[in-house]
């Protein structure tokens with residue numbers, strides 16, 4: 001496709017990095033303000049200085065490591081067996097009715113491990129990637145590809161948050177929050193001294209802003225972090241929290257929930273030593289998820305020309321479209337996006353087989 005050539009495409013690509021550069025600039029400045037202005041110039045007590053510097057460096061290291069992992073994790077593409085071969089695509093395009101299209105998809109997907117359906121009970125199909133969407137996968141219009149267990153597209157990390165980096169994203173929020181809380185708590189007394197006029201020199205303005213900026217980010221991150229904690233223990237992605245996943249038996253917002261501790265382990269893994277490190281340890285393969293017993297069973301046996309009770313309606317909305325609206329933003333209104341929009345993308349050679 002031609003739009004990947006030309007300067008415009010590069011401009012868009014560069015602009016997408018601006019939020020990341022913004023965050024890194026703030027972190028770099030906070031490092032200077034804390035280490036140089038607060039610890040070096042303002043604090044006299046050596047024990048206090050050492051103590052502050054030690055914890056500060058542990059937190060900033062963990063924060064930047066988690067952030068790096070969230071930004072640079074490559075989201076693995078949907079396995080090849082979900083891709084619809086050209087022959088089937090041709091049949092789909094030639095099909096005269098929605099019902100025929102639906103049956104072609106059902107027949108193709110009968111051996112695939114999918115339990116999710118569209119709102120109308122049909123196979124979830126991505127027209128642009130030309131594949132059957134695995135459970136919990138959605139198409140990201142920003143990334144232009146289907147993302148496994150898509151949570152949302154986060155501009156602050158210039159990446160989709162999905163199965164492969166959700167744990168990193170959680171740790172990024174957690175360490176970001178701890179980092180801001182630590183700075184707020186330890187700079188409070190100097191903030192008070194500033195107002196009492198007990199500090200002098202230009203450096204005192206760095207301390208003033210350090211306190212304010214850390215407090216502001218701490219407040220924003222608190223709600224976002226605890227919201228995602230809630231989602232983890234309920235085993236829902238942000239998308240599923242907005243629209244409950246559909247199973248053959250109907251909608252079930254808790255369809256993937258296995259109990260709080262199991263839900264936690266599904267994201268953070270079963271090895272407690274790795275829970276707090278941004279090293280991949282989520283359970284599963286991102287394609288197949290344990291579901292509640294009522295949704296289990298062999299996926300979709302093809303009912304030859306039998307069922308006509310569910311049709312595609314007007315047929316225009318043949319591929320399911322979930323959310324296209326921008327919702328749920330915290331660090332900046334209207335900036336997080338997700339969608340089931342589609343774009344033409346060449347299939348990726350992903351051969352990871354489903355073993356579960």
Ligand SMILES: [Zn+2]
Pocket residue numbers: 126127128129130138139140144145146342343
């Ligand atoms: Zn797609």
Ligand SMILES: [Zn+2]
Pocket residue numbers: 140141142143144152153154159160161
């Ligand atoms: Zn995305």
